[in-house]
Amino acid sequence: MVNLxxxxxxxxxxxLTTLVLFGxxxxxxxxxxxxxxxxYQFAEEMRSQARLAPSLTDAVIRRRLEDxxxxxxxxxxxxxxxxxxxxxxxxxxxxxxxxxxxxxVRPFFRHTFTFRPHAEEQL
Numbered sequence: 001m002v003n004l005x006x007x008x009x010x011x012x013x014x015x016l017t018t019l020v021l022f023g024x025x026x027x028x029x030x031x032x033x034x035x036x037x038x039x040y041q042f043a044e045e046m047r048s049q050a051r052l053a054p055s056l057t058d059a060v061i062r063r064r065l066e067d068x069x070x071x072x073x074x075x076x077x078x079x080x081x082x083x084x085x086x087x088x089x090x091x092x093x094x095x096x097x098x099x100x101x102x103x104x105v106r107p108f109f110r111h112t113f114t115f116r117p118h119a120e121e122q123l
Contacts, residue, residue: 031104035113038072043117046096050121053094058084061096075100092123 045068049061061084069078078100085095096119103112 028106028109031106032111032113035102035104038074039113039115039117042068042072042074042078042098043119046098046117046119047121050094050096050119053086053121054123058086065096065098075102077101086123093120094123095120 042065045065049056049064053061062082065082066079078098081097081099083095083097085097087093087095097116099114099116101112101114103110
């Protein structure tokens with residue numbers, strides 16, 4: 001008879017524990033990651049529109065950002081706080097700012113994330 005004591009892999013509880021912990025991390029982590037990915041995509045669109053600003057009007061930039069926010073299913077608060085500001089003079093610049101909050105709710109976990117995406121480019 002072969003003695004299995006001391007051999008690696010003799011039990012399944014270690015593997016099962018790892019799988020359960022991995023599943024819990026996914027359950028709580030994916031919604032949080034989704035919030036951050038959508039914020040990054042919106043901020044990237046803001047930077048893109050700021051780069052194109054010399055050939056676009058503020059109304060066109062606002063419409064494109066509203067379309068992106070709708071596509072990303074961002075809260076309406078993101079559009080209400082959207083500010084597009086152009087400065088004149090020798091240092092012509094465009095600044096695009098927004099601020100919004102999203103809440104992730106899971107059992108035993110509730111957190112509100114506040115985002116302030118910002119884009120600034122020289123015109």
